[in-house]
Amino acid sequence: MTVIPGATTSAGSAHTQTVTGLPAAPRDTSPHARQRRRWRLRPGLLLASLFLLWLAAAVVAPGVLASADPYTVNPSRSFEAPGAAAIFGTDDSGADIYSRIVHGAATSLYIGLGATAIGVVGGTAIGLLAGLNGRLVEASVMRVLDVTLAIPEILLALVVIGIIGGGTENAILAIGAGSIAYYARITRAQTHLVRRSGYVEAARTLGLPAGKVLFTHVIPNVMKPVLVLATIGVGSAIGAGASLSFLGLGTPPPAPEWGAMLSVGRNFISNAPWMITIPAAFLVATVLSITVIGRELRRRAEGRVQ
């Protein structure tokens, strides 16, 4: 019995197993096997879910997770390194960083969800308008979108802030407005795909009225991938919100917002690096968790459950 070593280069299950040139290695397609694959959590996914649960708790009941007041100024305790007294240390005014992190979670999610909501609502409205109407409407909408594509989202947000000013709500508006074109484009592309699909044709040949086809087949199948991408978008919006705060254009400093904390911490990076590393770690963990969950949702939506 000989084993051919060259052929056993890789094996496993986390990724698509494929034979070069073959569509896919045959696999168990029984309902039970699918169920198993669906519910087998990968470690990254588990960590991301646990972190998001913690985050949700921080939003709903910050006082339970952190008893210290995030606004308390206590100069005698400023710049305490992380330790027993303050697990993540204190900042320049002596406030407890852990407590500020916990209380800042709500602002971050507020910015992320708010901006994404504006982007998705505006974008799908424009995308459906373009995708469901005649060629003329579609062409004009798409040309306008082409123009907005030429300008980076963050610059678009800066332009909006340059006109309407900074602050949390304006930052939400600015980030949301900057992402409208993105959602509009994917909505339109998806609308085209669904409108030409075999199942829409099949529904029409069954004699279903156009309105019914639109609401039972077209819109749900357009919205599904858009909403899945929007979950990933929430993560990017949180990052963008923190970036604006870091630039001094989002939530202003005394508030326990992560980007604002980083903006302040920048001045003390050499003597109190935890003022940077701790909020940065939480910011990255949040965006990353949302991205990981969003990508998993996308994988499932595309039928690539492994």
Next chain:
Amino acid sequence: MTSTTLQKQSKAPAASNRTGPVVDIQNLTVDFGRGVHQRRVVRNVSLSISPGECLALVGESGSGKSVTARTLVGLTGHGAQVTADRQTFNGADSGGWGERQWSKVRGKDAGFILQDALSSLDSLRTIGKEVGEVLRLHDLFPPAERYVRVIELLRSVGVPDPEVRASQYPHQLSGGLRQRALIASAIAAGPGLLIADEPTTALDATIAAQVLRLLGDLKDSSTGMLVVSHDLAVVAHLADRVAVMRQGEIVEEGTMEAVLQDPQHPYTKALLAAVPSASSRGSRLTGDHGIAVEPVETTAPESASLETPAERQVLISVDEISKTYPNGVGAVRTAVAGVSFELKKGDTLGIVGESGSGKSTVARIVLGVEIPDTGATLIGGRPWAEHRKQKDRRARRSVQMIYQDPLHSFDPRKTVRQVIGQAVTAAGVPRAGRYARIVELLDLVGLDEDKISSRPIELSGGQRQRVAIARALAAEPEVIICDEPVSALDVSVQARILDLLADLQHRLGLSYLFISHDLGVIQHMSKDVLVMKDGAILERGPVATVFDAPQHDYTRQLINAIPQLPTTRHFPATKQDGTRS
């Protein structure tokens, strides 16, 4: 067509005058994945190919035939675990070979031809560069002479104007020329083993026949050949021996003659019986009676039998329809040019033609989803335009379609129950009766009730097609347009679907407009046939008349191109008896 004169004089020295088998494997087993995901794709397969011998590996999808073929040259794939008691190549033990050893052998001593040359040739390189790559990799000729050799090779496989073609890209060549170029690249180094994996599957029948002849011409006393196919008829004239594979195992092996004339294994027998043809017309293709009600002739369809054929109602009348599409550079492409026909109640009208003949456009116009530029389709005596204007849903439902790929015709979010339920609702069945009607329809198409909450993506190809048929039936149509309904299915599944369609026609008095590129399927199913080419009808008439006495050259070509299982009388005389093991 250029005659295929093959120049063997420059065969590379590697193909020696060895007498042993080119490849020999014993008890080959291939697994993919590990742990709970492990799938055994090939089990205990033994085969050997001698110089001058052609072995056919035949089986349906998932039988492991392609994986076996690839393992012969070490291309099993990622994540595969290969074990064998013995594996030799040109007499050397190749069982432990790694990438380095295999890459010296591949291309030089073993040529590989895949199906679908469009995707098997690098679309960003010229044909000449692709064919010449083999010579460059194995350093076979002095660089200056390689171009001449490439031209020679292209000419030898019947590529006209090889100098021009060598500088063209794959998308600029026709399917047949691409396949020839791919064959040229496989034989460039004069390998002693030639593996062809479904070499004609993606081609139109007339082109496929030419490529098969070319492969036959390539057989010589020093080359061993392995041909992989899902279709026994395709390889029947080419191969000397055949191995029938099923679920990873060889279930039967022997000389082509013996297996065809006297198949031993029930699977081989079923496979041979399942092939539709003129002679299978009117009989079942499967022994399987999994369909709800016993067939067929016993329950005469009332509606169809009450009237004589002459006065049967004309359901669809197509009058001089034409359709053109803009081709992107200002001109137009004519898809359909002046097509007329009638379809009567209870009849099956077949439309046969190769790709691009316009048959699918005709189907979509008859279905009413495509509007012809000129001419009209009359449904029940009135044109589609009128039905549309009056929002006549009954007329809309009277014509339904089933597709080659049913999966794309299902909303991915819906279960079988929802898919059929929607059609049932659209047909006006009151809420209380809907579930019963869904179950009744599933029963009618031979699907178990436990599939009702599955999503179509979880079903097999045959089951999906049954769901599609059930949905079409839910609309209570008079006509079902079948657009290549079995082309994507394995022959045994195809047989069951064709039997189902025949049963349903008898029981429900349905009429079919049956579109296929497969003349066997058309002969089996249809009463009358239209032969289409370039958007127009070349020939029409009862199936027997058209196929027995074709009037048109093109029809004759099509008929001659049908791969035939040799009958006892004209089985080809076997050559090279001495080389058989």
Next chain:
Amino acid sequence: MHTVRRILLRLLVGVGVLWGAATMTFLAVYLIPGDTALLILGGPDARPTAETIAQVRSDYLLDEPFIVQYAGYLGNLFQGDLGQSYRLRIPVSEAIGQQIGATGMLAAAATVLALPLTFAVAVLSAQRSNWVRSLVSGVEVVLAATPTFIIGFALLIVFSFTLQWFPIGGDNGFSALVLPALTLALAVFGTLSQVFRNELEDVLEQPFILTARARGMRDLPVRVLHAVRHAAIPVMTLSGFVVASLLGGSVIVETLFSRQGIGALTLASVYNKDLPVIIGIVLLCAAVYVVVNLIIDLLYTLIDPKVVTA
């Protein structure tokens, strides 16, 4: 012939994009409620004198009807006149011209770092054993999810404060350019590499790859000679994303590393509501986008024969 026509068409589209961007910024300023002159001068907080307000009103033809204002605006743009920065008291084109070199250098350095890195990582990691792919894709996902300024912080803490290899900021010479350029490069790499590797893995599944290997070609040559060109074609459509990341990222990076450049100018103008400069930068971005797309389009004709011969 075909290629020339394509380029002319692209140029026309590019002019259209520029015109559209100019029109949209004009409309944005015009449609915002309140006194447009005051807005251009930085809002009521800027406390402009009556004189400067009158100056702006006549410069921007604010007392004329809409169409005259619009025509005047486009006319000025056509002559390269982007107006006056009321913060810097110099013409906008001059303000941008002073800064464009620094940002151009930063973007070029980031590109030079990012593209080879992406290429090498994708080619070496596509379709490898699971742990390699998990590791590489993990790094990519983390980098893609991390806001640019945090990448910069991480590099600062490691290479400036801990190892003290590079200065913490400033514009002085090559060593000050390394960390800013690396920050931008990593921000681009995360997303670009994910896409490139996915494309590469799809291409490696194609039958022609199997054909090439069946001819006796080794794994690495197959990847480099056959697969990369195919994977590059869809990845090139991401050039817009790359340009946007470099330009948008320059705002962050130039702030974080206290550098001069378009990003710093943008931010200062936003703080001071210096609208003429903001409009000028928007038009600059549109122009860069148009030029980059033109270059990409020419690259397509070099790589993909179907573009030329179809």
